[in-house]
Amino acid sequence: MFKNALALFASLLATLIALPALAADDIAALLKRADGYRLLEESVRIETLVESYRGDTLDKERRYTVYIKPGRRSLVLMKSPAEAGQKVLMLGDQFWLLMPDTQRPLRITATQKLLGDASTGDIANMTWSDDYDGKVVDEVDIKGRRCLHLDLSAARPGVTYARIGLYLDKASKLPIKADLYVHSGKRAKEAWYEAKTVDGQLRVMSMTLLDDIQAGRRTVVRYQSIVALAAPDEFFNPAALVRNTLAGW
Amino acid sequence: MKRILIGALFALPALTAMAGDFTASLSIAPEWRTDNRDSAYFVAPPVVPVQHRSARQDLGLRFRDGGFNAQGTLRVLAREGQTPEQHGIVNQFYYDGDLGNGSGYTFGRKVISWGVGFGFRPLDVIQREDRRSLNPPPLTGVPLAAWEHFSADKAFTLVWTHPGHRHEATDFRDQSLAARYYRLVDGNDIHAVARLSGRHALEAGAGITHTSGEEWAFHAAALYQQRYSKTFNTLAESGGGILAAANPMQEVMRRNGLKAVLGSQWTGTSGFGVLVEAWYDAEGYSRNEWRRLDALTARQRSLNGMAPASAINGNVAWSSRAFERPNLLRENLLLRLSHDDERWKPALELLVTPRDGGRVITTRLEYQSDRQRVSFGLRFLGGAADSAYAQAPIKRMAYFEWRLALL
Known part of the structure; x- marks a missing residue:
């Protein structure tokens, strides 16, 4: 009896000691490792397919080509017929939208940047380490994996989600799941990350978003190809959106 | 033209096999108008043709391959009491070439929109788009040769529009040399434009767009015109x-x-948006200019029987052409309420002319x-x-548009 109580006490003590150690751990380094499963290089071109489901029925598909560069710069080209020619440019906290019929980049606010069921942030932001800060709050088991539970808060304005509850595989730091909270404090979506081995490396190749606000809505974001590629800086100039077709890039 | 339209539709599958990006769309847009028979400016047919109903049917085609861009429209336009018209329109046809180091050139017919603003864009010195049209067709560009240079946060454009034209009677054929400078400074879009032409002499202006937090955007722009045009009834003015x-x-x-616009827009996470905008357009009439035209029209009406x-x-009917300007008065206020949930986009707009108490209410649903x-x-x-x-001789307007992306 005494031995069991002692073992329990020791276990609790170890957890109490370990958690502050994890909290004190460099959270940025932890997020960098998690980011590495989503974005292998800092400058990339990603071909993305977004499938929106109502229940089990595929409601619509959207295709995007996304260019990402360091400095929180992203350029999203919309490829589906309903949106063909539209572009969204993100420079840090600033957003511009180009509609093909207007030939004029339109300055938009962060709340105007939604792209249907998946937000621009869901598609164009592939990292957490630049945008979020936080701490490890506990450990939980998710689908048989021991996971670190990180409570992350936005470190800068303009990010899509104000707070994220992120769950990383304890051993590998692979992202497993995230609870995504909007600025009102309400949980908007639950994200599940699916990883596959590609070219000998484990990579997150799709993300499933379960909508809390619109029940029964599910969005699957599939990263069909991720190519290391540094598009020229001038392509990320708002005034150049009209001109740049990014042909050959 | 009907044969061309049908032929073009059948040719679409073959066109998709071409290199480059090819898109096509079909749109049908009927429009209805109700006369304002109480207006002193209303003139019954046949002096002013009745166009209570009209319909625009467009097959829009767009092709892009490398720097080559082409956009055209095959249009059938039917108006009440008139034989349907067929038009083939070249909206854009240009080549964007690359000179390296962020520089490039453009030749051809291209839409160039430089404006800042929603209901009115003073800096649109080249395109001069009527932003108050109820359901405008796709824009048609202007013939030009341009050189542009882009860096990460700056852009400079030099444009020669309508090269070789000496026609200065309208804005649409006015040869000009124009320049635009853009810079992104601390998250603010700064625009400066200048244009030299035979019709307007020097036009120069600047604008700024600023976002605050995640929900607010502010914009302002002003343009000075050394010469600007107004169309007056000489009897009223003299x-x-x-x-x-x-x-x-x-x-x-x-x-x-002077042309100027000042506005603010709020967009909430729920998709609701509110836009408030005020603008001044020297090319619109002043309250006194309208009074003089109204007085002349009243005098003319009083001659009935004499x-x-x-x-x-x-x-x-000649005087009623004063209603063809985009801005009937110089001073205008616009309030726009909208909601965007991706599939459904309702909007309600209220345009007020505070000098005379006029208003235009527009509702849209998309x-x-x-x-x-x-x-x-x-x-x-x-x-x-x-x-x-x-x-105004028109009291109410309505439109419906169905657009199908074919490719």
């Missing part, structure tokens, strides 16, 4: 005779004009699916009885 034998509506070029009806109606877009809108003109909008 105080001379009452009836003219020839069109008395004459364009007058004036000096030192002068030939054709002379009275003809003169009033539905967008994967390949189809359906939109519907209503516009009501009214306000104080002696305001310009209340006296």
